[in-house]
Amino acid sequence: MSEAAKKKYSLDEKNRIFKSEFFPHLDSMYNFAFRLTFDEDDAKDLVQDTYLKAFRFIDSFEQGTNAKAWLFRILKNSFINDFRKKSKAPTKIDYQEVETYYNSDDIDEPITPDLRVDSLQDMIGDEISNALNALDVDFRTVIILCDLEGFKYDEMAKILDIPIGTVRSRLHRARNLLKEMLSGYAKKMGY
């Protein structure tokens, strides 16, 4: 590696950057890792790996740029490279429809006219969380980055290494899938 080639920061600076810019994102990082792996130990490993890598490659971090986005990118890459194959599948839940929607051409069709705000607000937390977890990992990821973590489209594009247009269309599809699941749930509950 060219680690030694361009040593930008002194040890003190490294420690300071780590504490002030990286460490504050631990909770978000853990939440992301957990929602990717669905396993506490895997999530811990993933977060720890990410932080160790971040420290090791800290010279490639530009101060003043978005540390959180930088960390999320490392975590996402670690997940793909090291964890994706062995990560546990989400526990099977009630949303059988998901598979059919993946294979369906009219994935963008419905705006689920029957889903209402008041029925959504009556739902307790587990339904929305389960629905999110039931999404395929690529769809789940864009929802996490955008809606949970508040990343902008251009930041998401960098984290995921995909064009902004793809970020937006994937987000749109993810939301439609989420709405389908919530709508199915609302119907079942008689809203």
Next chain:
Amino acid sequence: MEKTNENSNAEGACEKQKCLEMLQVVLDGQADEKLKAEFDEHLKNCMPCFKSYNVDFAIKELLKQKCCGQHVPQDLKEAIKSKIDNLAV
């Protein structure tokens, strides 16, 4: 990207593709003032978009409320700290 569908709503005020894109950008807080104003104006005349926006907004809020707020386990926090301290010598 999404395929363009003929607008099927009765109001006829809505070009679906353009609306959906606008809705998303506004929903995610990434629209400039001009686009926001345009969308607000559109919502006054387009019931499907108005409903969609409210549902999407409610889901976004619900996600934020219910799916965040997880705290990193204390032992992990300590483990990372000590590992870094060991590296940083």
